[in-house]
Amino acid sequence: MLLGVRHHGPGSARGVRAVLEAERPAAVLIEGPAEADALVELAADPGMRPPVALLAHALDDPGRAAFWPMAEFSPEWVALRWALERGAAVRFFDLPAAHTLAADPTWDDGENEGEEGAVGDGARIDPVAELAGVAGYEDAERWWEDVVELRGDGDPAAPFRALAEAMGALREAYGHGGHPRDLVREAYMRLRLREARKEFGDSVAVVCGAWHVPALTLRTTVAADRALLKGLPKVRTGATWVPWTHRRLARRSGYGAGIDAPGWYAHLFTAPDRPVERWTTRVAGLLRAEDHPVSPAHVVEAVRLAETLAALRGRPRPGLDETTDAVRAVLCEGSDAPLALVRDRLVVGDVLGEVPEGAPAVPLQRDLTRRQRSLRLKPEAEERELALDLRKGTDGDRSRLLHRLRLLGVHWGEPAPGRTGTGTFRETWRLRWEPELHVRVAEAGVWGTTVEAAATARAEGRALAATTLGDITALAEDCLLAGLADALPAVMRALADRAALDTDVVHLARALPALARALRYGDVRGTDTAALGEVAAGLAERICVGLPPACAGLDADAAAPLRERIEEVHRALGLLPDAEGTRERWTGVLHRLATHDRVPGLLRGRAARLLLDEGRIPDDGAALLMGRALSPGARPPDAAAWIDGFAGTASGGGLLLVHDERLRGLVDAWLASVPAEAFTDVLPLLRRTFAAYEPGVRRALGELAARGPGAGGPGASTPGVPGFAPAPDRERADAVLPLLHLVLDTEAPA
Template identity: 95%
Template sequence: MTFSSSAVAPPPATTAPSVPRGPRVDPGGPLLLGVRHHGPGSARGVRAVLEAERPAAVLIEGPAEADALVELAADPDMRPPVALLAHAVDDPGRAAFWPMAEFSPEWVAIRWALDRGAAVRFFDLPAAHTLAADPTWDDGEGEGEEGVAGDGARIDPVAELAGAAGYEDAERWWEDVVELRGDGDPAAPFRALAEAMGALREAYGHGGHPRDLVREAYMRLRLRAARKEFGDSVAVVCGAWHVPALTLRTTVAADRALLKGLPKVRTGTTWVPWTHRRLARRSGYGAGIDAPGWYAHLFTAPDRPVERWMTEVAGLLRAEDHPVSPAHVIEAVRLAGTLAALRGRPRPGLDETTDAVRAVLCEGSDAPLALVRDRLVVGDVLGAVPEGAPAVPLQRDLTRRQRSLRLRPEAQDRELALDLRKETDADRSRLLHRLRLLGVHWGAPAPGRAGTGTFRETWRLRWEPELHVRVAEAGVWGTTVEAAATARAEARAVAATTLTDITALAEDCLLAGLAGALPAVMRALADRAALDTDVTHLARALPALARALRYGDVRGTGTAALGEVAAGLAERICVGLPPACAGLDADAAAPLRERIEEVHQALGLLPDAGGTRERWTGVLHRLATHDRVPGLLRGRAARLLLDGGRIPDDGAALLMGRALSPGARPPDAAAWIEGFAGAASGGGLLLVHDERLRGLVDAWLASVPAETFTDVLPLLRRTFAAYEPGVRRALGELAARAPGAGGPGASAPGVPGFAPDPDRERADAVLPLLHLVLGTEVPA
């Protein structure tokens, strides 16, 4: 489990008393079942002991406020893995989770008690204190099973016990002594763990977690209260590290003194869905297991766990078109058993089954094995909680919208293609965009099919458990998704400091269908646009407005006011861009080229109100012919004019001839070529098909003086290396034939070294040798 830190001052280290001899403190006393969280062996043992002893009450390690939620665990709609979520009401971002899987001992104890009519209580320190703690106190990630040596070095109790038993791998030791052991006395592991943990507590005291002493003081108080109510018919299920502390003969006054003065905040608690992937250590939640899918299998398999596991693996691999037969499964089971015997293990564990799967089912390849680890060893199982679980109003509205739009949260990635012409898909798109405005990133836009228009969207969806916390945080903005997103957008518009931020926000509002937020956003946009005099800021903002106008058309959103702002920005860009481009160095010209391209594309999307496109064409002409404009920008402007049909082919050749004239500085000429024939604009194909332009480049390149050629070469290599391999190959072949020797529509008689017509007699002379090489007959 994940516990937050405690803000209290560290109490003195306390040593454990005499080690208990069994699950009970004394004959007839309460059961103390020390477990390893998320251990299926511990879970089986807990269930067996509870069934044998039939206690009247069960105390579970978890926040005391969760007592009100325990009945929900019996709801038919509750499906683990789930987690208890506690968050500060006034600051929902301060939250903590207590995850439980089907194979968690805590979950097994809860379900046993509810099914048998026994009382269930959570008896750990209330979340009201945990969430109020100073985050710098302790590490906030312990599970009550970690300690620290006397010199300050942290220890893992399981690793210490494994080392004492001669094991280098703590997980392997745990599997051998708990998970893979045969049927026997179910209380034996609890007695052994109690004795071992008692020894460790005697050696290491509180183990470097002084907050544990505070928690354990509260646990003892709750245990005393339960014994007053139910006598000794009480069972305790907690981390084995805490068992020795629960046997301490302390006074009520001493325990209350440790709890005095703890900080406190108002908290809310609920159940939320969890995932197997979030139970794994690699997810960052420190739940303590590497293989939740494997542990779930061990816990649920009625018999022959290895045979059933190999069958599941074979089914997965066959579904992915790997050839796996029943004979492979039989051989893999045999190999796993043989490996376990050679390694001295009671039964095949995860290591043995994995080695057998790799060798037999995957034929030694790690690629399909990675799939097995991801899908089965870890898994993407997502739990579910009933509708009656407490939730903030925003979460309830989101759940209702998810259900009405048939958007079921799933733990694995999935792609969702939307057609915005359909009402349901349009509503789905608006919901996902509104959640992104609120910081709830359930979905992320993904590249869709090319050429399908603005009425299509593609999303990549993945529901993560922490999104419940993000929803709780967003609840401060409103009780419904639409109202909360509207309020959040208005607040962002007021706080925005740059024109680009506001234009991006306007685009988001249109995508999300937030008509209520647009007036505030448009006011902020108009104010910022009127004050901003930097043409690069205006150029950066215009594309977002153009996209927003285009999206507004397909979504049926009114965008008249947005169009007026976009037209004003375009007018100011046309006026301010030429002076801004004059006298720039190469470093400053590169980003401005991107702005020019973006503005050119944006104006192609905007309505041509008042001759804006004609004015933009005039701007490009000024840039293409002005000597003080860097070569990169002049070349780019010339290319945009050529592609738009605003200058004839001979006009482009004239501009290139000027740029590559002998009087031009070679670096500036090379920059002009990069701007005109860059790879992103398809410049390579232009040179392949336009012999005149290719000849001009070739002639200029041949005229570059040797002393400056090394300075020009990196610029040219950057330009031509970015072409597609086929384009580079075609240019190379054309260059090898000499200028004017070929290409589509080429005709260049009189080039030195090349005859105007092919010499058939010389060409036929190679035929006898060619027939000899190919082994064909020479025709008569």
């Protein structure tokens, strides 16, 4: 009894179940790797909930892996569960994964699992599309739905006989389709089928892709089949069950081509009576939960419209196309926005299967599962945000686990951009579990049997292999985030060695911010960072010595990235604890940059602005530096670059010009003095500087320029700048400090 199916087809699954119930075979052979025989009993465990997949991987190279997914509506899963419930023998009879994983990747593309074939010249064919074309259908999926998925009750074996005959004709026309692997697989299948018939007689049912059925009926000899298998490469292989998702079923992997609507197929399988009414009700519930106005009358009207469309299109019952068209027209009022939600949540869906605890797994996977349960971090297929407060014990442990997994290459969680505050006690993660992460965990198992031990060993290995200072400083930061205290000594030795040999001040400047962030994280996470502080202080000293010569004589292209390095170092020094002496030296470096004529205008302007923001130069000192930069003897392009560095949008310079009339007057006077022949050259840079300001800042600057110098408004404390005093009132500004200390939970200085 050969039951040729389409993988993940609910119609095929119902037919398989009906035939098995009617025939009651003593043994069932299922297309799948032979190693899965040892995992059959787990399918009957109450903890097993599809969709799941058989995972086979090479023990010496876990990255070489293959999946065989099964959903609740997969014929293979239905046959497997039927055999276990009825006490029939069940075996997987496809070529062992030990051979498949060892084969040359160019031997076959691995996608011809009953859904596709090929002709001799390498062009691939879709057998279902070929049959649909013969029947006069342009859409193969619609033909399959009409013939199999939406068919009424009748002889359950009839579709299998018809498919076997059709596939026989296709195999006569196209042969093996240019896929030599099919010939080898089918030879192995025939050998296993002979063994089963020898043991159980004719009471054997075979569930496999319909494309293979004609090959299983060929009259060949045992010797001929064994000759095809002779000399196949082989690797040591492990196999287990892993959770799968509906979303992954919609991609090309494992059994055949991906299906477009796994959620819809699951619905057809679990709700064979009145499927359209039940589906439309589910859609209405989803839309109502998202605050869309949907009433019972909408549901009734949508069902009627779907049935009418099916009748007009000559279909036996409404399919997904008719139901979707009715939902769009009635429930979504013609809008594609809510329909996209329906497609994502219901037509595809984020259902994640489960496997029992007894399923084989590498030790690292078992430790990860234990940690997930103890921290109440359940893997989910749907993306969700996780906000952590690192001052709380459980949240701190969750953060360390996620950072350790990222270090191992298991990207279950990704830090949410813009939501994780550097050096603070809060983190925000986006979590989504993908089935492929089981392979990544298996690969990471070579580093250790627990997540902490594996992450520690991986960090030490990366420290030895790192070739740049930036790589090691980033690794040190990762170790602190992950709480890997045992890995820090090796990382710190590598960091100290690399820092001592690296003489490029740009490399040093790029490495320092990561160390400063790591030191701040240590304050929150309770990690000893004394050795890290020593290295950071040494880097800061070397930067202070080497940066001024490195900035001299640069052109505009080289000055732009160096400005970013200067800003990063400035912020990093503000994070370093007990670095008052280093910060004083850094102030001297900024003074040298701001006043050195050979330093590009972009860097001189940026250094002057940093000094002004830190209160290291008085207001008239900034005006003096600006006056020198914008003097008549300065080249216009260099003066424009100075303005970009001093008042560019990245430094909040627009507000500074709004509030400081003297600086604004200097810029205004310089602009008016630029010769006409030079103005065209500096205009692009000026537009880049001023056009990036916020609209409100540009409007305020325009109004002030229109009033002209000294045109102050009523109540102004100084001419031309309404509402602003000649200098900041420090006493009034300090009045807010007690409230800030209360909000930030810090101690006010004595």
